[in-house]
Amino acid sequence: RPQALEALEDFMASRLPLFGHWQDAMWTGEPLLYHARISAALNLKLLDPREAIAAAQQAWRQGAAPLPAVEGFIRQILGWREYVRGIYWSGMPGYLEHNALDAHLPLPAWYWSGETPMRCLREVIAQTLRTGYAHHIQRLMVTGLYALLLGVDPHQVHQWYLAVYVDAVEWVEAPNTIGMSQYADGGLMASKPYIASGRYIDGMSDYCRGCRFKPAQRTGADACPFTTLYWDFLDRHAGMLLANPRTAPQLRNLQRLPPDEREAIAHQAAELRKAARLNSPG
Structure with missing residues (x-):
């Protein structure tokens, strides 16, 4: 849990401002680029998705990150991740086939x-x-x-x-x-x-x-x-x-x-x- 919070804080301070612009980029020897590094913590319930969303909102309100970057990040969690959850539970067990x-x-x-x-x-x-x-x-x-x-x-x-x-x-x-x-x-x-x-x-x-x-x-x-x-x-x-x-x-x-x-x-x-x-x- 402390490491998950540290990773979230590091993303907000270091990479969120450029996340929206560079989230689709790939580069040799750079596995993270401007990505958050918190997906495992979210999926293993070491972080509450609402914590990550609130942190991004706070960064925008404080002028630390532009709206497109914050919107893109929140959309991945609140929009896409929850959509995925709905697809899985409405389609299982046959979805895997x-x-x-x-x-x-x-x-x-x-x-x-x-x-x-x-x-x-x-x-x-x-x-x-x-x-x-x-x-x-x-x-x-x-x-x-x-x-x-x-x-x-x-x-x-x-x-x-x-x-x-x-x-x-x-x-x-x-x-x-x-x-x-x-x-x-x-x-x-x-x-x-x-x-x-x-x-x-x-x-x-x-x-x-x-x-x-x-x-x-x-x-x-x-x-x-x-x-x-x-x-x-x-x-x-x-x-x-x-x-x-x-x-x-x-x-x-x-x-x-x-x-x-x-x-x-x-x-x-x-x-x-x-x-x-x-x-x-x-």
């Missing part, structure tokens, strides 16, 4: 070691195994995104998150993984699957610097696997994505590609899935 995208690939074995040539995944997984922590964009748009694009069984992704993160209490973790990250509940939690190519990671981090893969390249030996799998995901789930107003524009970008390029993308994506099967734990 959702697999709307019919994804059945095994989780690649390197999720347990970080031994992959993809620098972003290597960095985030190594950090996770070393500290038991990754912030929400590292989880959603690196480890979670790759599993989604590849077509990994969402229950295996859920089990991995539950095993590796110190803040992973199931009622918090499961909807964020099965619903938000893997879209396995078919849209009960989120209005669209959160999908992106390697360009997103390049824009939000320094991970692509020095990586052998090129985030702008869809096919070929240097193509970023995220980018190849992103375009393949669009093709494989075209009907669902075209019917969703939030993802239809992405589908139209796919439709502009010539048939031979789409075929090359599908072939390269199939090879990535084949490699994933060969590198699975059993």
Whole structure:
């Protein structure tokens, strides 16, 4: 409890003012950046969520933090965290069995070691195994995104998150993984699957610097696997994505590609899935 209060006070004094602007950023060797470091304390009930909210409100009233940063922080706790609680308890016990995208690939074995040539995944997984922590964009748009694009069984992704993160209490973790990250509940939690190519990671981090893969390249030996799998995901789930107003524009970008390029993308994506099967734990 004293350590939890110390962590809360440290965040309010040191990082809250810039939290709103930088909360989605990722940087090599910087696991926290401007994040709070209190998720485990909240989920293990060492901190009352109302304490964290009150501390942020006080920081704003005292002029120590701007409104956008304070609003973004409070929204994560009062808004998103309680929404997640409602999703879990209204959907259990069957919520864990959702697999709307019919994804059945095994989780690649390197999720347990970080031994992959993809620098972003290597960095985030190594950090996770070393500290038991990754912030929400590292989880959603690196480890979670790759599993989604590849077509990994969402229950295996859920089990991995539950095993590796110190803040992973199931009622918090499961909807964020099965619903938000893997879209396995078919849209009960989120209005669209959160999908992106390697360009997103390049824009939000320094991970692509020095990586052998090129985030702008869809096919070929240097193509970023995220980018190849992103375009393949669009093709494989075209009907669902075209019917969703939030993802239809992405589908139209796919439709502009010539048939031979789409075929090359599908072939390269199939090879990535084949490699994933060969590198699975059993």
